[in-house]
Amino acid sequence: MRKLAIAVAVLMSAGPVTTAAQAATGILATHRAVYDLSLKSASERSGISGMAGRMVYEFNGSACDGYTVSFRFVTQVLTGNESRLTDQQTTTFEDVRDRTFRFVTRSFVDETLDRETRGSARAQDGGLSIALEQPEKTTLNIPDARLPTEHLLEMIERAQAGERFYESRLYDGSDGGDTAMITTSILGAEQAPEAGDDEAAAAGDLSDDRFWPVSMSYFEESAEGDGLPVYSISFKLYENGVTRDLTMDYGDFVLEGELAALEMFEPEPCE
Structure with a gap:
């Protein structure tokens, strides 16, 4: 579920793997975003x-010192007469210059640890x-494969260049942490918020800013032909990496995430 932090990561595109990071480092805003989740279907x-x-979702750091993401995803799930509380907590660190990545994810069910994934990745050979x-x-x-922040930077760069579709390989340490996934991204034309867009107000100083509508689908790397994605997500992306108006499609159910609060942090100096 944390594949939103996305806010965020990949290969199968032309050019050297560091191009996007070199071109776009320094544009990402450090911030803390809170989203209210509800069942759409x-x-x-x-x-x-x-x-x-x-x-x-909390995003901190700089292009010089690396980026840290803290992410927590809590849901109350009702199935018939039963209720289950799920709580996924993830912390990552990524250095876009050295292409290194560390991660730890803990998943709880009814406040009991269900699974922990911990590891690191490094570009090599x-x-x-x-x-x-x-x-x-x-x-x-x-x-x-692209790493999460690296992928976010690439996405912004491609959107700014007017590209509408691309495919990438993404590694973010999710699931067992032992494989990458193939992502397809559709980048809509830049838009201004519509009149009556209540969620835009929660974006504070960004409320009047333009954004790109983005749709991403994630596929198993071993999938063949026109198989269905494991997971899909759509959102509105600002050029500083902030996202809102989320729709997360897990196949059998779809969640919506509405931006409830956004706190922008002072940027860290990059010397």
Whole structure:
């Protein structure tokens, strides 16, 4: 579910892997965004009768010192007469210059730890070298892929250039942390907020700023043909990396995330 932090990461595009990071470093705004989550739809097969929650995304750091993301995704899930509380907590650090990435994710169900994934990745010899500590200690090498902040920078650069579609390989340490995913991104033309856009007001100083509507789909790397995505997300993206108006499609159910609060931090000096 944290693939929003996206706010954020990949290969299969032309040019050297560092191009986007070199061109766009320094434009990302450090901030804390809070999103209210609600269930948009659910299939009968999902067994879900209701879902609501909150997502908090905090982005700190600089292009010189690296970027830290703290992310928490809490939902109350209703299935028939039962209720389940899920809580996913993720912290990552990424250096876009050295192309290194560290991550830890803990998933709780009803306040009991259900799973922990911890590890790191480093660009090496034209690929990614991954060292996992949890759930099992292991090392492996995979084909090169964009890292989350690197991917966000690339997306902004492509949107600014007027590109509308591209495909990438993304590694963000999700699931077991042992594989990348293929992403397809559709970047809409830059837009101004419409009259009566209540959510825009929550964006504070950004409320009148233009944005790009973005749709992303995530596919298993081993998928063949025109298979269905594992997960899809759409959102409005500002040129400083802030996002709002989220729709997260997990196949059997769809969640909406409305920006409830946005706090912009003072940018860290980059010397």
